[in-house]
Amino acid sequence: MVLIYIDQAEQQIKKSSLEAISYGAALAKQLGVPAEGILLGSVTDDLAGLGKYGLQKVHQVTDSNLNIFDAKVFTQVLTEAAKATGATVLVFAHNLNGKAIAPAVAVKLNAGIVTGANSLPNTSNGFVVTKTVFSGKAFAQINIDTPIKVISINQNCFGVQTQDGAASVAPLSVSVPAASIKITAIHKVEGEIPLTEANIVVSGGRGLKGPENWGIIEDLAKALGAATACSRPVSDSDWRPHHEHVGQTGVQVAPNLYIAVGISGAIQHLAGVNRSKTIVVINKDPEAPFFKAADYGIVGDAFEVLPALTTAIQKSKA
Numbered sequence: 269m270v271l272i273y274i275d276q277a278e279q280q281i282k283k284s285s286l287e288a289i290s291y292g293a294a295l296a297k298q299l300g301v302p303a304e305g306i307l308l309g310s311v312t313d314d315l316a317g318l319g320k321y322g323l324q325k326v327h328q329v330t331d332s333n334l335n336i337f338d339a340k341v342f343t344q345v346l347t348e349a350a351k352a353t354g355a356t357v358l359v360f361a362h363n364l365n366g367k368a369i370a371p372a373v374a375v376k377l378n379a380g381i382v383t384g385a386n387s388l389p390n391t392s393n394g395f396v397v398t399k400t401v402f403s404g405k406a407f408a409q410i411n412i413d414t415p416i417k418v419i420s421i422n423q424n425c426f427g428v429q430t431q432d433g434a435a436s437v438a439p440l441s442v443s444v445p446a447a448s449i450k451i452t453a454i455h456k457v458e459g460e461i462p463l464t465e466a467n468i469v470v471s472g473g474r475g476l477k478g479p480e481n482w483g484i485i486e487d488l489a490k491a492l493g494a495a496t497a498c499s500r501p502v503s504d505s506d507w508r509p510h511h512e513h514v515g516q517t518g519v520q521v522a523p524n525l526y527i528a529v530g531i532s533g534a535i536q537h538l539a540g541v542n543r544s545k546t547i548v549v550i551n552k553d554p555e556a557p558f559f560k561a562a563d564y565g566i567v568g569d570a571f572e573v574l575p576a577l578t579t580a581i582q583k584s585k586a
């Protein structure tokens with residue numbers, strides 16, 4: 269059986285989990301086994317409705333110790349759940365929580381793991397999973413030959429796929445250890461769309477000249493309902509907060525639309541954004557390397573292009 273971890277934030281199932289479910293369901297079909305999900309805690313979403321993405325059953329573990337995400341506790345509970353349900357393949361989204369727990373679960377289950385897979389495994393002769401390596405410059409094909417296998421899948425590589433069907437929902441009884449961390453306060457950044465969950469990202473680089481010019485990035489982001497991001501020198505110079513820095517050493521994003529403004533397109537930047545579905549580059553230098561990775565490009569001065577683009581989008585929305 270393929271068991272898919274259903275990740276949630278504030279009692280809502282994450283979009284990356286719906287993609288992981290679609291992927292796990294397709295893999296289960298390929299292997300001729302059932303696709304089941306495992307939810308730790310509770311959500312406001314309709315769990316039976318997850319049948320629409322290919323799940324036959326949802327196992328749910330509820331306990332007050334699961335109200336906050338504690339990687340140690342979640343690892344322990346998922347390991348027990350995998351054993352109790354007889355899962356042979358575990359699928360996670362390759363997001364922050366998936367990165368924290370999938371490897372630890374694999375260790376506890378003596379399972380081979382591939383993190384950041386890009387496509388369904390080739391199971392015609394073994395169990396060969398493909399992933400990108402060297403900052404997206406090459407592909408590696410890895411055969412997992414342990415009885416239990418763990419895969420985390422990159423966002424936007426498979427898509428959310430729907431079909432007819434409803435899942436059965438059943439409580440799963442496994443022991444839940446006491447939380448090892450205590451959250452004393454949460455300070456949320458108000459009004460911002462989380463970068464890793466955003467469908468659209470507007471990102472600025474050193475071409476913006478200084479933090480005082482970020483209004484044009486924010487205006488465009490607001491018009492599009494997008495999150496804002498930046499290149500590394502921008503956050504290193506304290507023009508923008510570090511959580512906005514994307515790239516090899518920053519956050520890795522895979523939105524439907526990534527708009528890069530005044531960013532040259534260094535390999536280290538591309539490594540964090542090249543899984544975006546559509547890339548639009550705005551740069552005044554027609555030779556900027558980013559244009560080679562772009563689906564659409566505008567050669568022009570950001571200080572002229574952005575206000576015009578924002579106005580055009582606002583008009584078309586109105």
Ligand SMILES: Cc1cc2nc3c(=O)[nH]c(=O)nc-3n(C[C@H](O)[C@H](O)[C@H](O)COP(=O)(O)OP(=O)(O)OC[C@H]3O[C@@H](n4cnc5c(N)ncnc54)[C@H](O)[C@@H]3O)c2cc1C
Pocket residue numbers: 472473474475476498499500501502513514515516517518529530531532533534535536537540550551552553556568569570571
């Ligand atoms: C180990 C290592 C890790 C790194 N990790 C990262 C990382 O994770 N993320 C990252 O981003 N970088 C990373 N870097 C840095 C990376 O190599 C580049 O130096 C950096 O991405 C460049 O940032 P930039 O494109 O904003 O600035 P620049 O390279 O200075 O480019 C600015 C661009 O703006 C354009 N421009 C200027 N004025 C305008 C205007 N008015 N209108 C339109 N365009 C304009 C210019 O033509 C130019 O292309 C890393 C480097 C190393 C060595």
